[in-house]
Amino acid sequence: MTEGESRGPGPHSRDPAPVHDPSPRPEGAALVSSGSDHLPGVRGELRPVPRPEARLEPRAEPRAEPLTEPLTEPLAESRAGDRSGLGGPRHTPRFRRTYPLDWLMMRASAIVVLLCAPLIVVIINRGLPGPVGQTPLTLWIGGLGLVAAFVACELVPFRIEVRRETMILSLSELPLALGLMLLPAWLAVAAHFVSGFAVYLFRRDPLRHSITNTVMTLLESVLAVSAMQLVGQLTHQPPNAMLPVAVGVLLGALGSGAVIGTILHLVGPAEPYRVMLTRTAVAAATLISFALVIRTVWVSGSSGPVLALVLLGFMAVLFRAFRTLMGNKDDMAAMYAFVQSVATMQTKSARWPEMLELIRDNQNASLAIIYLDTGEDMLASQAVDAEGSVTVPPMPVNDPILIQAAELGVARVSDHRKHRIALMESLSARGSRDMMVVALRADHRIRGYVEVRDRRSRWGRFTDRDMRSLETLSGHVATALDNVRLVEKLREEAHHDAVTGLRNQVGLSVDIDEALRAGRIGAVALIRLGMLSTINGAIGYDRGNELLRNVGERLRASSQPPRQVARMEGDLFAVVIEPMPEEEIVGTVSCMLDALAEQFSLDGVDVEPDPSAGIALNERLQKQRSGDPASFEQRAEMALNAAQKRGEPYAVYRSSMGDLFRRRFQLVTQFRTAVETGQIVVYYQPKVSLRNNQLVGVEALVRWVHPEFGMVSPAEFVPAIEATGFVQLLLSHALDTVLGQIREWSQHGLHIPVAVNLSVRNLTEDFPEIVREALTERAVTPDLLSFEVTESSVMDDPEAALPILHALHDLGIKLSIDDFGTGYSSLAYLRKLPIDEIKIDRSFVWGMSTGTSDLAIVQSIIDLGHSLGKQVVAEGVEEETSREALKAMNCDIMQGFLLSRPLPANRFEEWITARMIRTSAVGAEPPALRLV
Numbered sequence: 001m002t003e004g005e006s007r008g009p010g011p012h013s014r015d016p017a018p019v020h021d022p023s024p025r026p027e028g029a030a031l032v033s034s035g036s037d038h039l040p041g042v043r044g045e046l047r048p049v050p051r052p053e054a055r056l057e058p059r060a061e062p063r064a065e066p067l068t069e070p071l072t073e074p075l076a077e078s079r080a081g082d083r084s085g086l087g088g089p090r091h092t093p094r095f096r097r098t099y100p101l102d103w104l105m106m107r108a109s110a111i112v113v114l115l116c117a118p119l120i121v122v123i124i125n126r127g128l129p130g131p132v133g134q135t136p137l138t139l140w141i142g143g144l145g146l147v148a149a150f151v152a153c154e155l156v157p158f159r160i161e162v163r164r165e166t167m168i169l170s171l172s173e174l175p176l177a178l179g180l181m182l183l184p185a186w187l188a189v190a191a192h193f194v195s196g197f198a199v200y201l202f203r204r205d206p207l208r209h210s211i212t213n214t215v216m217t218l219l220e221s222v223l224a225v226s227a228m229q230l231v232g233q234l235t236h237q238p239p240n241a242m243l244p245v246a247v248g249v250l251l252g253a254l255g256s257g258a259v260i261g262t263i264l265h266l267v268g269p270a271e272p273y274r275v276m277l278t279r280t281a282v283a284a285a286t287l288i289s290f291a292l293v294i295r296t297v298w299v300s301g302s303s304g305p306v307l308a309l310v311l312l313g314f315m316a317v318l319f320r321a322f323r324t325l326m327g328n329k330d331d332m333a334a335m336y337a338f339v340q341s342v343a344t345m346q347t348k349s350a351r352w353p354e355m356l357e358l359i360r361d362n363q364n365a366s367l368a369i370i371y372l373d374t375g376e377d378m379l380a381s382q383a384v385d386a387e388g389s390v391t392v393p394p395m396p397v398n399d400p401i402l403i404q405a406a407e408l409g410v411a412r413v414s415d416h417r418k419h420r421i422a423l424m425e426s427l428s429a430r431g432s433r434d435m436m437v438v439a440l441r442a443d444h445r446i447r448g449y450v451e452v453r454d455r456r457s458r459w460g461r462f463t464d465r466d467m468r469s470l471e472t473l474s475g476h477v478a479t480a481l482d483n484v485r486l487v488e489k490l491r492e493e494a495h496h497d498a499v500t501g502l503r504n505q506v507g508l509s510v511d512i513d514e515a516l517r518a519g520r521i522g523a524v525a526l527i528r529l530g531m532l533s534t535i536n537g538a539i540g541y542d543r544g545n546e547l548l549r550n551v552g553e554r555l556r557a558s559s560q561p562p563r564q565v566a567r568m569e570g571d572l573f574a575v576v577i578e579p580m581p582e583e584e585i586v587g588t589v590s591c592m593l594d595a596l597a598e599q600f601s602l603d604g605v606d607v608e609p610d611p612s613a614g615i616a617l618n619e620r621l622q623k624q625r626s627g628d629p630a631s632f633e634q635r636a637e638m639a640l641n642a643a644q645k646r647g648e649p650y651a652v653y654r655s656s657m658g659d660l661f662r663r664r665f666q667l668v669t670q671f672r673t674a675v676e677t678g679q680i681v682v683y684y685q686p687k688v689s690l691r692n693n694q695l696v697g698v699e700a701l702v703r704w705v706h707p708e709f710g711m712v713s714p715a716e717f718v719p720a721i722e723a724t725g726f727v728q729l730l731l732s733h734a735l736d737t738v739l740g741q742i743r744e745w746s747q748h749g750l751h752i753p754v755a756v757n758l759s760v761r762n763l764t765e766d767f768p769e770i771v772r773e774a775l776t777e778r779a780v781t782p783d784l785l786s787f788e789v790t791e792s793s794v795m796d797d798p799e800a801a802l803p804i805l806h807a808l809h810d811l812g813i814k815l816s817i818d819d820f821g822t823g824y825s826s827l828a829y830l831r832k833l834p835i836d837e838i839k840i841d842r843s844f845v846w847g848m849s850t851g852t853s854d855l856a857i858v859q860s861i862i863d864l865g866h867s868l869g870k871q872v873v874a875e876g877v878e879e880e881t882s883r884e885a886l887k888a889m890n891c892d893i894m895q896g897f898l899l900s901r902p903l904p905a906n907r908f909e910e911w912i913t914a915r916m917i918r919t920s921a922v923g924a925e926p927p928a929l930r931l932v
Contacts (some may be wrong), residue, residue, distance in 0.1 A: 104263050105208055109215045112259060115224045116215075123185075123225050142183045143191050149175035150195035173284050176221070176293035177249045180228065181240050182298065189221040191629075212265050216256050224252030242295065246288045253284040290315070341929075356384040359473050363436070363466055365452035370447040370477070371402070373396050379448065386456075400426045405437040406446055412436045434461045438474035447482075450474045490860060494821050494844075499545045499853025500552040503566035506822055509629035510575050511564050515576060516618075516629075518813060522579035523617045524632040525589045527555070527596065528638045529609040532571035535602070541850070543602045547571075550600050551609075558595040574636070582617060586652065589613050593649050613650040614640025664720040667704075667712065671726050675733050678703050682737045683902035684754070686911070687873060687895045690887045693931035695916055697753035697786070699895065700738045701902045702730065718759070727761045735771070739778040741905055742785070750912070750929075755786040755816060760793035760801065768807035775811075782812030788839065790819045791830075802832060808836035818874070821861055831868060838865040842876025842896070848885055859889050866890070899931075 153171040172192075179188030196217035197210065225239075227249035232239035239245075246776040257280045261273050298308040309668055352370060360368035371379035378394035379402075395402065400422040405411040413419055413427045414434040427435060432453040440448045452470060455462050495507030495903040503511060515521035529551065536544040548567065555565045555573060564576040575592065577585055596611040614637035635653040643651035674680050684698040704712035721727055738754050745752055775782055787808060792802045794817075809815055816837035817830075821844055840861050847854030858874070874886045877896030886894060900911055 023859050025912050026212060055446065055717065102208060102268055105212045108259065108263050109212045112215045112219050116218055117493050119222050119226050123222070123229065125646050139183070139187060142179075143187050146179045146183065146188060146191040147195045147198075149178075150192055151199055154195065154199045171287060173249055173253060173287040176224065176252075177245055177288050178294060180224065180245045180248065181242065181291070185225050185228070185240070189218075189225060192221045193218055200469050216260065219259065220252040220256040222252075223255040224248040227251040240291050246292060249288055249291075250284050253280055318448060353384055355477065356382065359450065359470070360384055360452060362473065363452045363462070363470055364456050365455040365462075366456050367392075367432075367452065369451040369453070370448060371451065373397075373446065401435070401437055402439075402449055405439045407451055409441075410436070410467055412462060412467055416461065428634045436462050436467055437471055438470050440474055440478040447478065450477060490715075490821070490857060493853050494856050496853075498568040498847055498853040500549050500550045500567045502573075503569045505566070505633075508564070508566035508568070508576075509633070511566070511576060512629040512632055515564075520578060520619050521576060523577045523585045523615050524590070524636050525575045525577060525585075525615050526568070526633070526636040527573045527575065527589075527592065527611055528640060528644070529571040529596070529611050530644070531607070531609055535607065535904060539605060541601065543605075545850070546602055547600055547607065551596060554595050554598075555592060558592050568633075576635070579618070582652070585615065585617065586650070589615055589650055612640060612643045612648070614638065614643055615650060615652045617652065654796050663709070664716070666721050667706075667709075667717045668724055670706075670723050672719070672729065674704060674706070675729060679707070680733055681904060682732070682734055682741070683904055684741075684908045685895060685902040686899050686908070687755075687893050688899055688931055690883070690891055690894050695752065695912075695929040695931070696893055697755060698908070699755045699788070699902075700734060700757075702734050703902075722759055727759050728764075730756065731756070731762050732770075735774055739774055739780050739785070742780050743778050746780070746784070752783060752929075753784050753786060753814070755788050755814075756869070757818065758787045758789045760789070760796055763789075763801050763804040765804070768811060771808065771813065772811055778907075783814070786814035786816060786819040788816040790822075791817050792819070792822070794833065804835050819875075821857060835870060837871045837873055837874040837893075838868075839875055839895075840891075845874050845876045845886075845896070846878070846881055848882055849879060855885070858886070858891075862889050862891050899907055 030328060045789045137901045142729065143513050155176060172661075176192055177186065179191060193214065197214045224245075225248065228239040228244040231237075231244040232241065235243060237244060237635045238548065254277055258273070261276050261460065265273075294308045294311060297311060298304045300307070325888040356370060360366075367383055367385045367390070369381055369383040371381050377397055379397060381392045381394055383390050400420070401411050401413055404423065411423075412435070412804045413423050415424070415427060416433075427433075430453065434455055435451060435453045437449050437451045439446050440450060450473070452462075455466075495503060495510060498506045499560060512521065512524065529547075532544050532547070535547055548571065551571070551799045552565060554566060555575060556562070559565060559575060563578070563580070564573045566576075568574050574591075580588075582717055593611050593613055596609060598608075600607045600609070614636045616632045616634075616639060618632075635657070639651045639653040642657055643649065666692040671680075681703050683702060683703050685698045686695055688694065689696050702714050702715075702718075704717055706712045718727075718730070721730060733757055738756055742752070742754055771785075775785065789801075789805070793932050794805070805815055815834060815837040816839055817833065817835050819841040820838045824842045838861065840858055844854045844858050844861070848858055871892045873893040873895060874882075875895050877883055877886065877894045877898045879898065882896075883894055883898060900908075900915075903911055912929060915932055919928050919930050919931055
């Protein structure tokens, strides 16, 4: 029989599992089934039939939870490997059942038995057809051979892939047709019935499933014999002639298929009868044709039986070769699916259930478990079985089987083999009869173990091939663990201050955002000592750093209950305070200030700071609908500035302090006029190669020369206009100015690439076409233009941003990731971005001279960029020592005040004249501008 299914093997086969789509199935979607026997279109599992255009995409994962967190979606029940389509569990979408499955199975079996009984009586009354003159020996040999043939066909189905369909043929029609032609009909029916019942019992299916499948076998045989008798009478041929047998076997297959189709439609939505029966008829007719050919060869002469057996043997060899080929192909497909799943893993636990399900399905195991080292005596565990996530007790690190896996890399223990007593006791304690374990080695140590238990196949145990496959899969899991650890380490260092070990400004923003989501924030207080620069100048930077550490410790000690404390910059600290009345918040901050006002002893020098604080209350921000990390920090700093101006120890933000917001509003309303009147100008900051001091390009930076406010930084007006539609106007003006400047420089022999910063709001679908038209209009080659985007802006909506970036890259425009290391991007997405350059955020470059952590982060980013084949640019280089350190770390390009501040075009040309020399072509290198 055949089956139409989405590509990929069934769960009870040795073949790897397909990629499942766990999203809810739309109402009315067709269901098909799969398995390994001869019922029409029924192969024992229910799954949605994907549309030809559909792609099975993994669903978006929820936020990471502890390792014991279960799957967010349950796994539905279904089974493969039996003829009723009614059996074991399978990772498939839920659907609404019209009738209970077990209820239908038993009633359908009873109805089929009642229908078969009168047919059996009629068959017996008319006489069972079959050849005559056979001896008991030939009957025994033929019967046993037929039973063996039926068993082989039931256990080893034949898979054929046609376009998007996978057809599974159990080949059972072949021995049935041969048996009815060469042996008495009663013997063929008995062999079919006995073999079917034996197979299902051998598989240890539930009794009701075995009964249903055996009844379906009986129905097909009875229908086949009845049709043989009827066709024989109508055509005046012996019932065991070719035509009656062919028609009988075909009708038997269609009849049993119709019964199964009815059951499937009563269970829930299923594929149309026409599709199911057509596929059944085609497969059955193909097998019957083979049987007729073999029969013809068998009776062709004295050597006919030998030739027929040779033909069968040849078919068996071809079948085995084809099956091996398809198995290898499925193995590769499953490995590719698994690697893709691992590549998208971003957290320790968000993707574990999905990956464990792939491992379990690939190994055809009942249970898959991952144990992770927590640094304690017990290993944390997470597991999935056929129903979904399950709870498995933590495993002690001294478990004998895990110890063997740690020593040898792998361990396989089975109750039918001889092992050490300790291993057998550990296997028994798991309640398992067969298992494999592979150690997860990452960064030269064991991070955990992957364990699978009890092969679901009813006739086999785990093999050496299974062990090799599990080792390969586990190797990818170990690599993912290592990548996750590296990313988390980089993120952890990026979110912490190198001097005090407290959270830095980036980390504080993350904490505030999480506290806002959880409703656990009442206020943010900014506290400044106002004396760090004096101490640094008087007794040295090391004493200043010691003061900062002491202040951090004192703030944490005075925060009861423990609160999040961060060092923002310089001697500015922040404290996140839990919800409480305003009076209590003010009292809490006052106590902190009193604790900080006490003397600090720095190598015998007593320092008495005069701290002050600014408080931003969450309640006030909520009323103004501006409760976000930036608003807290901004308003707390406004309150702090107000307290320092007044000479008061603290101040609470009030609306009267909102002059800055009114200024921002004024900037937004005047922006269009500023563009039209030329107030928005472009400055250029050079970028120089650290290898040969060659000028490799400039970054274009917009400035607003305001008639009232003077020079306005983009850090002030760009965030304001990004909330409006003016961000496109800003980019259009900047791009037009830059392309005009590039063309002017080119006409004077200066081919200087210019980088323009992009906002995430600029990445619209028509933006690549706008850029292409602008380049054509200005007659500028794409290699002289590049765009810079921040990693955090791309990660806000990577699926929307990636196509736009690819389109820009296809135009020949270089792309850079700006402020790298300060966002929350995934390495899996980073390798997909069509970028040519990574720019290290200036905060890490500034911190290189004072902390080894920043130095290590910069080195890690440089190594990461080079491993991905990207150039690495260091921003914010202001000291000669920083340049020498970056050069020693093989950084490619530098940019910063050490070279030049951002300059208008005319002053930048003067800088080139004063600081650069034009070199002639040397070897393969073209003429270039080099720093003197």
